[in-house]
Amino acid sequence: MIEKIEITQRFNFKRLNRHYECFTIDLVNNNAYYKISERGSGDKFLSEHSLCDDSWIDILVDLRKSMTSAIHAFDDSQKDKFLQDFNDLKLFEDFESEEFTYFEKIELIYSCKVIIYSTDNFEEYDFKNNFPRNWIGFGEMLEELFGFDVLHLNYQRQLVTPLYFDIRKDGVYLEDKLPLKTIEFGHYRTYPYELPNPRLIINFPENRIDGYIxxxxxxxxxxxxxxxxxxYHVYMWIFDEYHRKSNARDPDDLEGYDWYLEIVFEGDIIWHIFGYNDYPDTYVGLAREVIEITGMDLLEVDTISDGDLELFDKFGNEKINGN
Incomplete structure (x- = not known):
């Protein structure tokens, strides 16, 4: 018998603004609650440069406001219906977890861990891109039981993941390809510490490039x-198949540089990736071509060690050549 379900969700926005929450459904005591003691922090820069897109701020503020100390009670009949519906949903049937830790060298905008505790054991399921096939249905079940959007499906429609979006080498699609609104790139030293300011901001509606250019x-x-x-398959960088170098070798300098790339599409739909001294496989190829075009090392490829560059060349070329 299922006794407890824990749903831990993490949202990563640019410049170290994060939200971490754990929602527990206690099926023994017929209640549910947030573990307030596990509230995520690191939110030191809840402000935005005047030239940058600020679509993420309202999402982050509302995520924080929604996480309260309220106890959500339910009765036995509601519990029985929930358990029956959950079993019928077969949420994790044939599901393959994605392996990741609390600290990742390359982080995405969203990740989730679900732990199901039964009388005799527990099962853990982790994912960033590989959503369970009935995840939306599970979210609707939870909203029916508790009266609010536990899985934040409303905001998932603004975050580029495979839950609602088709992510391809040439762009991000709903029914049609999404038009670009802004691109923002930041790269900064972690020790001695620098503020995570943007290096490059491209605003398509206003036809402007700002920052170092x-x-x-x-x-x-x-x-x-x-x-x-x-x-350089940039839209695909959020997938693990583009992290082969990162999975193969840790960077030489663990206190070197952090970076982020945010792409915002029309409708304030956000694609985001963040790195700690490591990069997707085709990053270096893109960085070198940017140098050829601009004469400037805007992506700071010169901060990457020779040993890492060799692997980026290997894995990046394989990706570009279709391997």
Whole structure:
């Protein structure tokens, strides 16, 4: 018999703004609650540069406000219905967990851990991209029982993951390909500590490039940026198949540089990735081409060690060549 279900969700936004929550459904005592003692922090920069997109701020603020100390009680008939519906849902049938830890060298905008405690054992399921096939149905069940959006499905529609979006080498799709709104890239030293400020901001509606480059975004600029994003499979960087170098070797300098890349599409739909001294496999190839185009090391490839560069060349070339 299932006695308890713990749902731990983590949201990572740019410049170290994070939200961490654990919602516990206690099926022995017929109640549910947030573990307030496990509230995530690290939220030191809840502000935004005037040139940057700030779509993430309202999401983060509401996530924090929604996490209260309230106890959500339910009766035996509601519990019985929930357990029956949960069993019928077969949420984790044929499911394969994605292995990850609390601290990852490459982090995505969302991750989740579900632990199901039974009378004699427990089962743990982890995922970032590989959502259980009936995850939306599970969220609807929880909302029916508790009266609020436990799985934050409303905000999942604003976060680029495979739950609602089709992510391809040439872009992100709902029914149609999503138009770009902004791109923001930041790269900064972790020791001695630097504030995580953006290096490059590209605003498509306003036709502007700001940061280390300050210029009008021309039609040829726009076309070139879209070509680079597709050529180096940037939209696919959130998938583990683009983290082979990271999985194969730790960086030489563990106190070197952090970085982030945020792509916001029209409708304030956010794609985000964050790295601690490590990068997706095709990052270096993109960085070198940016140097050729601009004459500037905007992605700071010169901070990467020779040993790491060899592996980036190997894995990156394999990806670009279709292996």
């Amino acid at each position: 300050d210029k009008e975004l021309t039609g040829s600029d726009r076309e070139l940026i879209l070509e680079l994003l597709e050529r």
